[in-house]
Amino acid sequence: MSRKTLDTRDESAGDAMVRPTLRTVAAEAGVAVTTVSRALADDPRIAESTRKRIGEIADRLGYVPNRAAQRLRTGRTKVINLMLNPRHEFLSFTSEFLGGMYEGLAGTGYAINITADSLREDRLEAIRNIRRHSLADAIVFTRTECFDDRARYLLEHDFPFVTHGRTDFMTPHPFVDFDNEAFVRLAIERLVEKGRSHVCIVMPNEKYTFGQHLRFGARQAVTKHGVRLTIPESVDLDSEPDEIAEMLRDLHAGANAPDSYVCVGEVSALITLACLNDIGLTQGQEVDVLAKRASPISNHFRPRIETIDENLRATGRAMAKVLLGRISGAPVEDLQILLQPEGPFSISG
Amino acid sequence: MSRKTLDTRDESAGDAMVRPTLRTVAAEAGVAVTTVSRALADDPRIAESTRKRIGEIADRLGYVPNRAAQRLRTGRTKVINLMLNPRHEFLSFTSEFLGGMYEGLAGTGYAINITADSLREDRLEAIRNIRRHSLADAIVFTRTECFDDRARYLLEHDFPFVTHGRTDFMTPHPFVDFDNEAFVRLAIERLVEKGRSHVCIVMPNEKYTFGQHLRFGARQAVTKHGVRLTIPESVDLDSEPDEIAEMLRDLHAGANAPDSYVCVGEVSALITLACLNDIGLTQGQEVDVLAKRASPISNHFRPRIETIDENLRATGRAMAKVLLGRISGAPVEDLQILLQPEGPFSISG
DNA sequence: AACGTCTATTGTAACGTTGCAAACCATGTT
DNA sequence: AACATGGTTTGCAACGTTACAATAGACGTT
Numbered sequence A, B: 001m002s003r004k005t006l007d008t009r010d011e012s013a014g015d016a017m018v019r020p021t022l023r024t025v026a027a028e029a030g031v032a033v034t035t036v037s038r039a040l041a042d043d044p045r046i047a048e049s050t051r052k053r054i055g056e057i058a059d060r061l062g063y064v065p066n067r068a069a070q071r072l073r074t075g076r077t078k079v080i081n082l083m084l085n086p087r088h089e090f091l092s093f094t095s096e097f098l099g100g101m102y103e104g105l106a107g108t109g110y111a112i113n114i115t116a117d118s119l120r121e122d123r124l125e126a127i128r129n130i131r132r133h134s135l136a137d138a139i140v141f142t143r144t145e146c147f148d149d150r151a152r153y154l155l156e157h158d159f160p161f162v163t164h165g166r167t168d169f170m171t172p173h174p175f176v177d178f179d180n181e182a183f184v185r186l187a188i189e190r191l192v193e194k195g196r197s198h199v200c201i202v203m204p205n206e207k208y209t210f211g212q213h214l215r216f217g218a219r220q221a222v223t224k225h226g227v228r229l230t231i232p233e234s235v236d237l238d239s240e241p242d243e244i245a246e247m248l249r250d251l252h253a254g255a256n257a258p259d260s261y262v263c264v265g266e267v268s269a270l271i272t273l274a275c276l277n278d279i280g281l282t283q284g285q286e287v288d289v290l291a292k293r294a295s296p297i298s299n300h301f302r303p304r305i306e307t308i309d310e311n312l313r314a315t316g317r318a319m320a321k322v323l324l325g326r327i328s329g330a331p332v333e334d335l336q337i338l339l340q341p342e343g344p345f346s347i348s349g
Numbered sequence C: 001a002a003c004g005t006c007t008a009t010t011g012t013a014a015c016g017t018t019g020c021a022a023a024c025c026a027t028g029t030t
Numbered sequence D: 001a002a003c004a005t006g007g008t009t010t011g012c013a014a015c016g017t018t019a020c021a022a023t024a025g026a027c028g029t030t
Helices: A022-029 A033-040 A048-061 A067-074 A094-105 A123-132 A149-156 A180-193 A209-225 A241-253 A266-278 A296-300 A312-327 B022-029 B033-040 B048-061 B067-074 B094-105 B123-132 B149-156 B180-193 B209-225 B241-253 B266-278 B296-300 B312-327
Strands: A079-084 A111-116 A138-141 A161-164 A175-178 A198-201 A228-230 A260-263 A288-293 A306-309 A336-339 A342-347 B079-084 B111-116 B138-141 B161-164 B175-178 B198-201 B228-230 B260-263 B288-293 B306-309 B336-339 B342-347
Touching: A022 A033, A022 A048, A033 A048, A067 B067, A079 A094, A079 A123, A094 A111, A094 A312, A094 B111, A111 A123, A111 B094, A123 A149, A138 A149, A138 A312, A149 A161, A161 A312, A175 A180, A175 A312, A180 A198, A180 A209, A180 A260, A180 A288, A180 A306, A180 A342, A198 A209, A209 A228, A241 A266, A241 B296, A260 A266, A266 A288, A266 A296, A266 B296, A288 A296, A296 B241, A296 B266, A312 A336, B022 B033, B022 B048, B033 B048, B079 B094, B079 B123, B094 B111, B094 B312, B111 B123, B123 B149, B138 B149, B138 B312, B149 B161, B161 B312, B175 B180, B175 B312, B180 B198, B180 B209, B180 B260, B180 B288, B180 B306, B180 B342, B198 B209, B209 B228, B241 B266, B260 B266, B266 B288, B266 B296, B288 B296, B312 B336
Parallel strands: A079 A111, A079 A138, A138 A161, A161 A175, A175 A336, A198 A228, A198 A260, A260 A288, A288 A306, B079 B111, B079 B138, B138 B161, B161 B175, B175 B336, B198 B228, B198 B260, B260 B288, B288 B306
Antiparallel strands: A111 B111, A306 A342, B306 B342
């Protein structure tokens, strides 16, 4: 196996080559290191001609700036920390959302660091750690709560962050959110269209702000259309599947069972479908189930369900934009993005 | 809103406090910076008494080492780079696997950086970038191929990496893999037990090494048990759902259709179930579908399917162990881990 | 010709850490 | 008393970058 063949193309001087530094480039160009540093940073103080010449020399020598040195000097890490809750988001959330963030951060030199969020009280510890050790320039987290302790901590310490979802704080902060109020309104309208008269919203945990939005939007919509609404309080987004199964069994044991369900995610839709199936109810016949489609996985649910798209790729891109804005000190008003559901409810796949 | 209340508990001197450095601690303790550095690194050259004293002072002042400075000085980043393919792994793979890696890396100070892998040819660019900019101490990637270009590149440049899955290279390298040969053998045995006589293995793309293992194990098992085997070559793991649907329709249009399926992941199982359902075949009746269970999501498939556990949390922990071993220069023989399927096939959930 | 006023470049000093060679200082040995 | 010995500690010099103050040169003005 020839070991050197790959090198010649992209790494001119082979493996043992010492990484050139600013000093190397400066010596080669016959200028001071400062000049090289400025030239490569497109500082206007450097003449166009020298900038170009230095740029060429740097390319030829294969110079790449040393991130550790930059970080030590400037204090900026060029890292975004994304906190994800292993139990929830990793599953369907991550794919498109992360992809979108990569798109949005492409070319900026920012890397994405992932840490595990937890629902337990020690989740602040992870954030403190990031701050104490300066592990990132900004933090993103999800499942934002009305009175989120993470957001409060970061606001108090003036550490850049962007939430996925909103809080109820008076102090405004950057966020990217999906308009769940609009979503649930559209969903209920669609169910009314389909002739349903009793809607159940599955698991809109009121701890989370988006749960409040769902509740609010649902109440508005049912009032407007004169249909009945059930929001089971015995379960929420963090419930175990058997608790949900029990809730649905109870609901359909009585006389006034719902004839339709709105689910906020693929997983809860899948669980709901399974439970309904287990008690002998078929989606599209005795009941209708609607959901957000955030990943193509819901295309394969049987019976098929109608979904509306939450574009997580766009969410990720927006997140990146807002993050960069926050880091560079843009005003908060420009850093609050509310995304709308895309397209009408329809059979996915 | 009182902004200072939280500070007093965990950050003694409030927000504006300058981060203490080695110098600060050294001055306070009346020793040289080097001594402090060594004391905190548990260097045996420092006397136990001074080490203890310095440790206490460092704690009192809230000293935390500056990562950027350490990185600049030592050249080590304390970052592991995990490359994930957005289309595949993010979905069901990530949750437990990442969780396991966190467990395994806990207390080591290592952070996990995630970059997007792609199936396109430019995927080496991401790796080159990590190497050129020294963005990580080691790289992990998945969907390892028999003649993987990423593994080849990293071997050639002697950059630490661990693959999820094996390669066919002569040069040994660290890996963590699931024994897919054992998995498929167990699966076929189980199907024979259930009275099936024609097994179809869905999508074992032969490009990937694990696809080869699946094929090999399946051929062995069908020969041993005298059953028929079908491996459709028209589709693979990267096929679109409609291609898979078409393949299954074709298969069941003819006379000698399979009476059982083995799927290698949740998503392919879900797609297979959906397609079979669409052509009027019910799992558990006309056909049986078996799969690996790597996340609880498969518990909610209806009709239920029998699964066997691939413990991705253990995989992640093993990955962390192997990574740390590779970084600290352990011999390759100790860095190759093959994990077995857990428990018998049974109804999940 | 002396003076200010730009613009382009330079030198020096950090940022906070660790590796290395040297120095210190008790003890025990000759 | 001079001298090795070994365990502790020290000072210095980097690592590669950027911020800051200072300088050199070109040019027009008085």
